[in-house]
Ligand SMILES: Nc1ncnc2c1ncn2[C@@H]1O[C@H](COP(=O)(O)OP(=O)(O)OP(=O)(O)O)[C@@H](O)[C@H]1O
């Protein structure tokens with residue numbers, strides 16, 4: 001329960017809603033409590049009139065009118081509370097989801113190496129849905145009834161303390177019996193949720209790479225593994241539900257016995273003349289009012305347990321340690337000001353019009369980031385790796401004691417076998433991982449010393465896999481610089497040799513490219529990714545196999561565009577065409593995670609090292625040599 005309190009506390013800016021809900025709940029409780037009193041008065045009045053006394057028809061009509069007024073007020077207040085509950089819930093949902101997303105966006109790369117996307121999404125869905133559902137129920141119905149129960153006890157006590165005592169025993173007894181049930185239930189719920197998470201994670205992965213699934217004809221196996229998870233969940237639910245309902249029989253049985261005592265007292269006392277008929281009606285009404293929430297209790301306990309489990313999952317993520325100086329503040333709340341909320345509401349009130357062509361994937365409003373300055377030490381190299389040793393989590397070293405420097409404006413190529421650690425160098429440079437030993441400096445400043453946002457603004461990267469987003473080509477090219485003009489977009493696309501194919505698409509730069517750019521060819525994706533990095537216009541350019549998917553002709557064209565771009569900036573190039581590598585200033589060769597040689601292409605051609613071997617292999621046409629060449633990921 002404490003996690004739910006923590007959750008409410010983290011969203012304390014919703015206090016006007018909390019307060020409004022409490023006030024309307026009290027109103028609902030008071031009006032609900034007035035009804036039995038009016039019925040008591042009416043019963044006594046009817047009895048008096050039957051015995052020849054009383055105030056006549058007028059008195060009865062007044063009492064009926066009082067009932068009407070009280071019930072109307074109850075309906076009204078109940079709905080005001082319901083409205084506040086609904087709007088509070090959706091706001092809470094917005095706040096919690098936004099913070100969860102902000103948190104995830106700020107977590108280090110290592111976190112994502114061990115999580116499946118679908119699992120992360122599944123967990124968010126579950127924890128937030130269940131928590132907000134519980135709170136909605138709590139505020140819309142349970143809260144008022146709890147207040148009613150308290151009042152019922154007080155009123156009952158004024159008539160008969162044994163009665164009040166019996167009523168009072170119900171709640172702790174029920175809660176105690178529920179607590180007995182709860183522990184085992186929660187354990188089973190966790191097992192079940194794990195199954196759902198695994199299924200959801202794999203589901204998202206398989207749908208995301210549906211071509212692979214289809215080409216290997218694995219649909220049946222994927223579905224069957226998915227069904228296995230759900231079958232396990234079904235099995236666990238059977239055990240869980242049987243346990244729950246057995247315990248519920250025990251709980252309700254105990255309740256029924258207590259109610260037996262209550263009714264016996266009411267009937268006998270009235271018959272013996274201790275209470276009037278009116279008082280009996282009042283007490284029966286109060287007992288019924290007290291009974292309803294107890295019956296609801298098992299439902300409430302069920303949903304509160306889910307909510308407790310859900311909030312716990314939520315806080316597991318929220319308590320993860322973010323990247324140092326992460327770009328986002330995961331405790332901030334999303335902007336839900338009227339200006340932001342009202343347009344959406346107005347849109348909901350007007351008939352649906354066909355979506356405007358560009359608005360369909362506009363996404364959230366983008367606030368452009370001014371590029372923050374990076375501290376530059378005079379005469380320092382642009383990039384320096386200083387005795388860097390690094391391994392991913394599994395322990396084996398990927399890079400060992402790697403040292404090299406790159407002067408500002410220099411073009412350096414990295415060559416080494418596949419899996420040799422070239423992309424890992426890029427990951428470290430971007431601060432996605434921290435080296436286990438040694439230091440990486442950018443313009444003389446340790447990359448761990450300044451904010452990661454500042455660091456990453458200095459580096460334009462074309463990743464080994466193009467990694468595009470759904471949306472239009474324009475949105476993708478301007479991803480790093482949303483404020484870029486159309487002319488700038490076109491210029492970047494021309495340099496990346498993308499303009500021509502983009503123009504041939506039906507909607508040009510407004511063409512939608514599908515999830516991860518699935519509607520584009522591999523080479524087209526790469527050229528968009530190159531244009532995206534060019535437009536970012538950062539002082540350091542990293543090309544990780546940026547042109548590997550292009551044919552020689554297209555590559556030469558992209559290369560020409562890149563030449564111009566690389567002229568006044570520092571470039572790190574990982575390429576597998578010797579033609580690309582031969583024009584660089586220096587080459588760094590990596591073998592088994594250590595730097596083997598560093599030198600100009602001309603120098604390395606003579607040393608007999610990896611590069612020289614590659615040149616020789618390229619010159620040779622033998623089958624064995626071509627095979628060896630392929631091992632280096634190098635083609636002529
Ligand atoms: N996120 C990761 N977690 C654990 N190990 C990883 C991770 N990424 C890469 N590795 C391992 O690190 C080693 C180096 O990988 P890296 O991607 O740097 O190679 P590369 O030189 O870029 O190869 P290629 O030419 O094939 O792209 C590989 O053995 C790989 O298995």
Ligand SMILES: [Mg+2]
Pocket residue numbers: 422423424464544
């Ligand atoms: Mg790589």
